Amino acid sequence: MERDKNFILGVFDDEDVLLNAVTQVRNSGVKIQEVYSPFPVHGLDEVLGYKRSRLPIAAFLFGMLGTTLALTMQFYMMKFDWPMIIGGKDHAAFPAFIPVTFELTVLLAAFGMVGVFMVSSNLKPWGQVRIFDLRITDDKHVMAIDLATNAGIGEEKLAEVLKLSGATEVNKKSFE
Amino acid sequence: MQVTSSVREPLITGGKTLKDVTHDISRQVEGKPSMLWLLALLVSVGALALGFIALAATLWEGIGMWGLNKTIGWAWDITNFVWWVGIGHAGTLISAVLLLFRQKWRMAINRAAEAMTIFAVICAAMFPIIHMGRPWLGAYWALPLPNTFGSLWVNFNSPLLWDVFAISTYFSVSLVFWYIALIPDFATIRDRATGLRKVIYSGLAFGWDGAAKTWSRFETVSLILAGLATPLVLSVHTIVSFDFATSVIPGWHTTIFPPYFVAGAIFSGFAMVLTLMIVTRKVFKLEDYITIGHIELMNIVIIITGSIVGIAYITEFFIAWYSGVEAEQYAFVNRAFGPYWWAYWAMMTCNVISPQLFWFKKIRTSIVLTFILSLVVNIGMWFERFVIIVTSLHRDFLPSSWAMFYPTWADVGVYLFTFGLFFTLFFLFAKFFPVINMFEIKSIIKSSSTKEAK
16 A cells, blocks of 8 residues: 555544543554644644754754844945944944844844745645645644554554544545 | 632633634634725725825925924924834734733734734834835935945944834734734635635645644744744834934933833834724624733733833933933923923823723723723824924024924825725735634633633
């Protein structure tokens, strides 16, 4: 059987039941493809075993880039390219450069991080998405289990594990 | 000793379920617009069109259309600029600062408050751009672009240039923060829709999948953006206040300006949020999400920031006296008892006295009185900026240059234009975007709804 094509879906009504169910299902040796929710469920990424996101690092690096660019730009323009005496101060009036440096740091950190988030989560205008169940943006949590990945366990057994863990419905979904 | 906390007041009333939340908020996006909404939009577009005449006249004829003279070079334009930027601050405070403090009551109002921020900043940015006189050349004056003069760069020592960077960063970061949070809610509407609406909202929803991995990243991004937006919002009004504080005009040249301006900005912003939300909750029947409790909490923020502003006014007077600088003393006495005494006392009444009424629980939980006082506060905050700007300028260093400022129809018209723009954008937002953050409300249904509390 081909991977990433045929899924068995456990539908959950309650986020606390879902959190327990994820642990239970994973303990019984089943590999969960992904869990889809209408809202962020706290602790879900931990029970699924996801690593902490590295997006803060991206934000920091882009922020540093912003600081560097802003300072380089201002010192180059004000001190070297066209020095002018303004208010009797030094050409390289560092305290006066702080506001623009701060703003550009924030700007690049925010845009850089959001850009990385968009790329890593494949978010783009009219982006195509596989919808397992239309209710996952309404009121249901859906646990998707790839039948091919868990071929050794068998469909009936998977359905049973899902039911036992508290799923209110067990459905099947295939993608072309 | 065991301490047990009393049950918190529920944030969502009416025993709502997850499905109810989706339904209640998506309903107004999907339904036919009501007559009331159409009427409101018509009035806003009318104001926009009328104001456009003044805007066009100003661009065609030049800044001479305004009531400015050689003594008072800044008046309504910069007053309106600071007023609009200030209003914007509440949105960021609600969505970013209250997120960092984990205040869950923000969830019902953050979406609309951020929309208000974005539209208010657009209105604010209009004024310095129009005041350039030839805005099509403005990019060379405001941005460090290579040019044929050398290149002769912009002056990075000038607070007006810092403002360019502050306002544009503030606008773009707020826009991104707002849009990121809209994506999951657009996906909800996408998944309910058919036909053309599905095509449009699929585009807006950016292919959102709702996966645990995506949510985990989403939460990280929201938290970091909130962390970035918090110092950003403080920096923006600080830099706006530098426009005045770094000059040597008596009445402007004070170190109290940054904190005083930030407090004033939050004060007027919350008043505008209240004005808008009281109308929105009524028109879209959202009383179960934006409760009296929410209104009361916002009124408490108004008491605090209003009191800070009041203390700042008194401190300015005290320091003017204590400094022994005659020009400074004259500037403040002239403010209160000179030809613009009426503006000063309008400001004092609206900003210092009226918010103190919210100490009475009856008043801060009354919708009608809150609505009236929210308008009063915004009138007061407009006068504050007018008083600071015009009364400090109108008594020039030479008595022969002393003058008065009288607004022309073009001053009034350009201000009207921004009102039209603001309300047109807000009403379009309220109809076509989910006005309440659905996914955040859903995440607190279990802990904060009346259904579960029973």
